[in-house]
Amino acid sequence: xxxVSILTILAVLSVSFTVSHSARILGLxxxxxxxxxxxxxxxxxxxxxRGHDVTIVTTIPVxxxxxxxxxxxxxxPDMDRSGIAQDTKGLFKTMQLMMxxxxxxxxxxxxxxxDPEMQKLxxxxxxxxxxxxxxxxxxxxxxxxxxxCPLIINWMGSPTQHLGKLVGNPxxxxxxxxxxxxxxxxxxxxxxxxSYVFSAxxxxxxxxxxxxxxxxxxxxxxxxxxPSYEDMKKNVSLLFVNTYLSQGYIQPNVPTIIQIxxxxxKPKPDPLPQDIKEFIDSAAETxxxxxxxxxxxxADFLTPDFIxxxxxxxxxxxxxxxWKWDKDELPGESPNILYxxxxxxxxxxxxxxxxxFITHAGGGGVAEAQYHGVPMVAIPFFAxxxxxxxxxxxxxxxxxVDKGTLTEDLFRKAVLEVLENTTYTDSVKTFSRIFRxxxxxxxxxxxYWMEYxxxxxxxxxxxxxxxxxxxxxYYGLDVIAxxxxxxxxxxxxxxAHTIPDxxxxxxxxxxxxxxxxxxxxxxxxxxxxERVMQAICGTREKVSAFT
Ligand SMILES: *[C@@H]1O[C@H](CO)[C@@H](O)[C@H](O)[C@H]1NC(C)=O
Ligand SMILES: *[C@@H]1O[C@H](CO)[C@@H](O)[C@H](O)[C@H]1NC(C)=O
Ligand SMILES: *[C@@H]1O[C@H](CO)[C@@H](O)[C@H](O)[C@H]1NC(C)=O
Ligand SMILES: *[C@@H]1O[C@H](CO)[C@@H](O)[C@H](O)[C@H]1NC(C)=O
Numbered sequence: 001x002x003x004v005s006i007l008t009i010l011a012v013l014s015v016s017f018t019v020s021h022s023a024r025i026l027g028l029x030x031x032x033x034x035x036x037x038x039x040x041x042x043x044x045x046x047x048x049x050r051g052h053d054v055t056i057v058t059t060i061p062v063x064x065x066x067x068x069x070x071x072x073x074x075x076x077p078d079m080d081r082s083g084i085a086q087d088t089k090g091l092f093k094t095m096q097l098m099m100x101x102x103x104x105x106x107x108x109x110x111x112x113x114x115d116p117e118m119q120k121l122x123x124x125x126x127x128x129x130x131x132x133x134x135x136x137x138x139x140x141x142x143x144x145x146x147x148x149c150p151l152i153i154n155w156m157g158s159p160t161q162h163l164g165k166l167v168g169n170p171x172x173x174x175x176x177x178x179x180x181x182x183x184x185x186x187x188x189x190x191x192x193x194x195s196y197v198f199s200a201x202x203x204x205x206x207x208x209x210x211x212x213x214x215x216x217x218x219x220x221x222x223x224x225x226x227p228s229y230e231d232m233k234k235n236v237s238l239l240f241v242n243t244y245l246s247q248g249y250i251q252p253n254v255p256t257i258i259q260i261x262x263x264x265x266k267p268k269p270d271p272l273p274q275d276i277k278e279f280i281d282s283a284a285e286t287x288x289x290x291x292x293x294x295x296x297x298x299a300d301f302l303t304p305d306f307i308x309x310x311x312x313x314x315x316x317x318x319x320x321x322x323w324k325w326d327k328d329e330l331p332g333e334s335p336n337i338l339y340x341x342x343x344x345x346x347x348x349x350x351x352x353x354x355x356x357f358i359t360h361a362g363g364g365g366v367a368e369a370q371y372h373g374v375p376m377v378a379i380p381f382f383a384x385x386x387x388x389x390x391x392x393x394x395x396x397x398x399x400x401v402d403k404g405t406l407t408e409d410l411f412r413k414a415v416l417e418v419l420e421n422t423t424y425t426d427s428v429k430t431f432s433r434i435f436r437x438x439x440x441x442x443x444x445x446x447x448y449w450m451e452y453x454x455x456x457x458x459x460x461x462x463x464x465x466x467x468x469x470x471x472x473x474y475y476g477l478d479v480i481a482x483x484x485x486x487x488x489x490x491x492x493x494x495x496a497h498t499i500p501d502x503x504x505x506x507x508x509x510x511x512x513x514x515x516x517x518x519x520x521x522x523x524x525x526x527x528x529x530e531r532v533m534q535a536i537c538g539t540r541e542k543v544s545a546f547t
Contacts, residue, residue, distance in 0.1 A: 023454045024126065026147070027056040028140060029133040030112045032076065034060065034295040035364050039156045039242055040133040042264045044069075046447035057121070059112055074115045077108045095201055097382065098180070102209050105136040110216050113140065122146055129454055134163065139213045141232045142221035150237040150458040152450060157363050157384060158248035159241050159257055161199060162206045167239045167256045168464030173199045176251040182386040184394050185249055234467050237459040238449055242363065244442070247370070247435060255462040258449045262435065263442040264364055265371045269350035276322065279338050280353050283320035287355030289415070290348055290374075292324035294362045297381055299327040306406065307331045313412045319355060319419070322348060349374050355425075356418055361389035361400075370397060373432035375424035377414050379403050396427035 025047055029040040037060060045067065048054045054069040056062065059076045112118060122143065130144040134155045144151035155163055160179050161171050173195050177183035181198040183191050217229040226232075237256070241248075244261025253259070272280065280288050291314065299307075308331070314321045315334035325331065325339040345365065349357060349372045357369045361378040366388050369376050376398030378389035389400040399414045418424045440448065453459055472478050 022052050023128040023451075024053045025055070025129045025131065025450070026127040026143070027054060027131050027133070028143060029056060029058050030074070030109060030137065030140070031133050031135045032059055032108070033135070035362060036133060036135060036156055037062065039264045039364065040131075040154055042443065043154050043240060043260065043446050044131055046443045047450055050447060050451075055121075055125075055127070057118065059108075072117055072121060074112055074117055077111045095205055098205060099208075102136045102205075103212070106139075106209075106212055106216055109137040109140060110220070113143075113220055129450065131450065136209065138210070138233070139217035139220065139229065141236065142217055142226060142229075145221060145226050145232050145235070150453045151235065152238045152240060152453060153236055154240045156242050158243035158251075159239065159253070161202055163239060163241075164257075166233055166236055166467075167254055168466030169254045169257060170252055170466070171199065172251055176249050177387075178202055179384050179387055182390050184390055235458075237453050238462075240446060240449070242367070244435060244438070247367065254464040254466075256459055256464065258445065260442045260446045262367050262371050263446060264346070265368055265442070266346055266350075267441060267443070269347040270344065272344065272347050272351070276338070276340070276343070276348065279320060279322065280348070280351050283353055286319045287419075288351070288353045289314065289317065289319045289321045289356045289358065289419075290343075290345075290354060291321060291358040292343065292345060292365065293360040293379070293381070294365065296362075297360055299325060301381075306403065309406055309408045309411055312408050313415055316412070317415065317419075356415065357398075358415070361385040361392065363388055366392055370428060370431050371435055373425070373429035375418050375428045377401060377411075377418055379406070395431065396423060397431060398424055398428070 025044070027040065027044045029037055031037065031040075037058060041056075041062065041064060044054060044056065048067050048069045055072065056069055057072045057074060059074050061073065062071055127147045127149050129150055129152065130147060131152045131154055132140055132143070134153045141151055141153075153163070153166070157179060159169060163169075164171060174192055175185060175187060177185070177187060177191070177195045178198040180202065181195060183195055183198075187195055214229045217232075221229075221232075227235075239257050240260050240263075241257055242261055242263060244259050247261050248259075271277070291310070293302075311331040311334075314323070315332060315337060317336070319336065321334075321337045322343065323331075323337055323339050324341070324343050326341050330339055346368050348354065349368050354372070354374045356377065357365070357374045358377045358379070359365045359369065361376075361380045362385060366376065366378075370392070376392055378385075378392060378398060378400045380386045380389040380400065381403060392398050393400045398418055401411060401414050438445075466474055
């Protein structure tokens with residue numbers, strides 16, 4: 001009897017122990033992009049593996065058969081994808097596209113949060129932590145306000161000016177270029193001019209986006225029941241960024257920015273599907289080229305000319321080629337090319353036979369190649385891809401080719417150069433060693449900080465005071481104005497008291513007599529101005545130069 005009750009007590013204790021240590025976490029991953037979802041899922045994965053009670057809301061399917069979590073799949077609204085594959089090089093075109101994309105995404109996010117299933121979740125449940133996948137959906141921060149719990153924002157790249165502002169990170173425009181500018185560190189004079197222009201335009205764009213966000217926020221989180229949008233923005237606990245030290249721009253980060261670069265990369269690759277494994281293993285001598293333009297740039301976005309160039313070059317190399325191709329109609333048949341609609345990219349890049357990755361330079365793919373030490377030929381299409389591509393070229397991890405002016409010759413030259421000149425492989429392998437060298441793996445880092453926020457109910461104690469300052473205070477304009485005022489008054493007073501009468505007379509005597517008469521007769525202002533000038537310049541000579 002005693003034994004039974006002790007067992008019962010133990011059982012009850014162990015249950016309450018697990019309950020108190022297993023938090024209810026909501027992963028709000030409503031972006032329509034697969035590559036974003038991969039980053040978000042891998043951020044939350046360690047929390048699922050550690051036994052927390054995780055609910056994930058997405059608009060696209062999740063393929064994670066081995067993970068135990070609750071998945072709420074909302075309806076996927078139609079996305080206007082036109083423009084994505086447009087040529088968007090240059091400031092104006094990039095901004096135009098960003099504007100279009102953001103308007104579209106705001107609308108989609110509004111549909112998502114008004115989805116009956118999402119509304120039901122908000123009505124009936126409670127959570128200890130919200131992790132929000134960020135992509136032009138700022139007003140979803142209201143969800144954390146609704147559950148009155150801490151919020152962590154998860155972002156797929158290095159911190160943008162806009163996101164940095166949310167956690168009070170300093171925008172160091174002179175040496176940290178905007179992500180969209182394509183500029184590299186260090187920046188010369190004209191680079192810095194461009195950096196400032198980009199920053200100003202980005203600021204303008206995001207002010208507009210912010211204004212729209214506020215409208216959507218107020219509709220979904222009405223002011224009579226919820227804190228204001230501006231107040232909610234000041235209550236973000238942490239910002240997770242998918243960059244790690246040397247991988248991103250070198251820049252200062254406030255303590256609430258947590259670097260989990262490479263989170264999407266598996267610590268250990270999964271076994272490859274049999275046919276792919278055989279195809280790669282069979283090319284131990286010559287090596288393998290992996291060609292993939294990501295999930296957004298499908299075959300339909302490519303011109304026949306472009307496809308033809310790629311096919312002609314890749315069917316002519318001695319390496320085996322794995323080509324991600326999402327249409328039934330193939331670019332052409334060749335014994336060295338294996339087409340697949342879907343490929344386990346990370347596991348393929350991890351294979352030692354991989355000699356070259358031809359990529360659109362999306363942040364995720366570039367990081368995977370760098371992690372596994374595979375050199376690249378980059379063909380950027382839009383947004384941050386230009387900047388990623390320039391960066392990897394500058395780091396010596398590969399070569400960038402321009403999609404607009406690409407010819408068969410240029411493409412072949414680039415491919416052969418990276419395959420045959422070992423400097424690219426050497427430098428990307430060096431980078432790989434540095435990138436992997438950390439105190440805690442990306443996934444353990446993410447888990448540590450999520451549990452930290454749970455333990456301390458937020459991270460208010462780490463928050464930068466800059467969040468609560470307006471621009472005048474932040475840039476110290478009020479202080480500068482105040483100090484100039486003080487300096488003026490002090491100078492005026494001290495000069496009035498320190499210049500002896502005789503000296504002043506001597507000084508004035510040098511001035512042409514008629515002018516002097518004019519001055520003394522009309523007002524004493526010019527002589528005062530001279531005093532200040534003298535106090536500032538300190539030398540008589542300069543004063544006389546003015547008189
Ligand atoms: C958001 O969606 C709701 C419901 O579909 C709609 O009534 C509302 O007007 C939308 N809000 C804005 C700002 O468009
Ligand atoms: C290899 O590439 C590097 C960097 O572009 C270049 O400096 C070097 O001359 C190349 N070597 C050969 C053998 O082409
Ligand atoms: C701000 O965040 C804390 C946790 O970090 C949370 O407890 C609080 O409810 C939030 N405040 C608002 C107004 O949402
Ligand atoms: C004196 O002041 C008058 C009135 O402003 C002006 O017309 C005249 O040119 C001045 N004389 C000299 C020598 O500056």
